[in-house]
Amino acid sequence: MDGSSSGSTNPERLSVTNQSGTTYILSGDGGQTGNNAYNSTIFDNTVLPIYNSSTSHGVDLDTYDISSYILPSDSQVTANVNVGQDFVISAAVVLKVPSNLIAGTVFEDVNYPGGPGRNRVTSGGLGVSGAIVELFNAAGTFIQRKTTDINGYYSFGGMADGAYRIKAVNSTVKSNRGGLNCSTCYPVQTFRKYRGPSSLIEVANEVGGANPPHNRMLLWE
Template identity: 40%
Template sequence: AEIDSSTVCYFEFNVTAFKGGNQINTLDADTLGSREGITNYNSASATLTVNRQLNVAKAFIPATIASGETSTLILDIYNTNDIPNDKTGATPALIDEMPAGITIQSIDSNSCGGTVSTVTQNGNDALRLDGGIFVAEASCQISATVTASTTGQYTNTIAIGDLQATDTSNADAASATLTVIQHPSITKSFAPAAVLTGENSTLRFRLTNPNPSTLLPSGLTQIHFTDVLTDMQIATPMVVSSTCSNFAYQASPGGATFEVTDASLPAGAFCDITLEVSSSVLGDHDNQSSGVSTAQTTTASPPSNVATLNVDQLNITGVVFEDVNYGGGAGRDQATAGTGGAGINGVTVELYNTAGTLVDTVTTGNDGTQDGVYDFAGVTDGDYYVRVVNNTVTSTRTGSNGTERGVQTFRSDGTTPVTGEVGGRNPAVADTLAHASGAVLDTGNFTFSGGMIDGQAQSVTPVTIAGSDITGVDFGFNFDTIVN
C-alpha cells in the first residue's frame, strides 16, 4: 500500500470473538515496515467488549441458486461466556422454521451434540435441535441441505430467545436470505439453414436472462457453455461476433469445438453470439449446445434446442446415348430417339472451368434407372464446359467390337438442345484423346495446347450453374454416319 504525506488510510475487516469480556488488540511499536524505513514509533491498542452470552448466526451458502438447485444452511451457535460456563440445550433447544417454499433435503453435519432432525411446523419444513452442549469460549455448527423450486427471495429468521439453553437464550436475532432465480436459456439457429458444400452458414446462439432486476440486480456473470460441431467445422478464416458483455471464447479455424468461457448478461436481457461454420459432408447435421453455467447457479441450464444444418451439393448430370436409328439430318434427343436411344456405359466425360483447366473426370454407368448416366457432384456456382471423349464411346448394338467410331449427333446444355452440330465442333478433324497432364482447353475454339495432348475437342457444351443442379446435359452419337 502507498500513503501520501499528511493523509490517513484504513484497513477494515470483520472479526468474531468466542470469549466474553474486554478483548484488547495491540500493535506493538516498530511493527509497521516501509520501503523508506519509516515505522510506528508508538504502540496502538483497541478494545472490543464482548458480552458474555449465548448467540446464534446463520447463512445460506451459496446465497443465490437456480430453482431446483441446493444450498447449504449453516447455523453457528456461539457461547462467549468464560470457561467453565458451558451451556446445555433444552428440549427442544431450537426449532428453525423455513419460509414457505424452502424444503430441507438432509441434515449434513452437527458439532453441537444433541439430536438434529427435520420436522414440520406451521406446514413448513423446520430444523429441530434437541439438547446439545454449547462449550464456553467456543462455537459449534449445524449444516443442512435445502432447496426451493419457485423463484423469489426467502428470508429465514431465528428470533431473539428461539435458542434455549441452561438459564439463557440467544440475545440477538439471526437472519439469512436465499435468492432463487431461473436458469438462463440458450437457443440456437443456422442462417441459412441449407447450404452447399464449402459454403458458410451463421450459427447464432441467443442467451436470455429471464430474471428481473429486483431479484438479480447484478445480472448473470461468468457465463459458460460449449458447442461441439458434428460433421461441421468452424469456418476459415474464423468469424465470431457477440453482443454479450465481457465476452471471451476459445475456438480454432477448422476446429469442431466452440467454448464460451466468459460473458455477462443484465437482468431481463438477452445477447447474441454468432459463429461462421461450414461443412463438406452431405446431409442433415443436428447440433445442440450444452447448458449454460454461471457464477449465480450451481448447475448448468438445460441444453439448447437442436438446430439442423442441411448440406447439399450442386450436380451436373446427363446421359451419353446412341441414337441407333438416326437417319441423317437434324440430331435428336434421347426421348425423340425412343427405344433406339440406348445409354452407353464406360464413356469418359470431362469437366473444365473457364480457364480451360480440368476440374473433374467421370465415367458413364447405370444409375439404377438407366445406362449412360454421368454425374459431376459437388460443383460450385460458375461457368463450365462438359466434354465427351469420343474414342471412349462404343456402340451398344450386337456385333460391335468397340473399334467403331461414333459421330456426335446431339448435345444439350440442359436447357437448349443443339441438333445442327452433327460431327461435333469441327467435323473435318477427329476428336483428340482424353486429357493429359498440363493440357489446357481453349474455350474459344476447343483445341488443346500446353500439355501432353493437342488437337480438337469435338463434343463440348458450355454449362452455367447458379444455385441449383443442372440436368439433361446429354450427348447423342450414331455409328452409321460419315461427316468427313
C-alpha cells in the same frame, strides 16, 4: 438458464465441421444470449429479412446459412448437436447447402437415319455406360472426370459459380450394337443440349461435332 456455453464442459450449442476439420458454432437463433440453440423458436437466416418466431412453444426449427463455412470443393459437412442441460426428445438436423450441379446422359441413337440429330426421347436413345465425361472451366482448365453409370447418367457437383464445358472422351463411348466391345463401331456426335440464359437449348446441327477433327467431342444431353 441462457444457454451460454462459456466455461461449461457440457455446452448447449449447434455447430458444423467442414471437410478441412474447422468447426463453426452457429448463432443468432432466438436473439437470446449465449448459444441457446434449443429455445422453442423458428429461425431462418437463409432468407431476408431473417425469420425469427419465438412463439412455437416446445418445437425448435432452425435453418442456418452455412455457405461461408464450406468450400465449393467440399463433399461433406458434419453437424454437431450438444444439448447441454436441456431435455431433447428428438433432434434432426437438415443442412441447406447451396451448390451448383451439372448432370446429363451420354446416349446412343441406335437407329440414326442421317440428317439432323435427335434428342434421347425422339430417338429412343440407349444410355451408354462406362463413358468418361470430363469437366473444364471457362478457361479450358481440366477440373475433374466422371464415368457414366449403367444408364449413361453422369453428374458434377460442388463447383463455384461460373461457366463450364463438358467433353466425352470418344475412345470410351461404346456402342450398344454388337455389344460394348464392338471393335468396328466408332462414336460420332449427332446431338447435344446445353443450358441457355433461361432454358435448355438443343443442338441438332453439329453432326460429327462442332469441330469434327478433334478427338474429343461434346456428346451429352
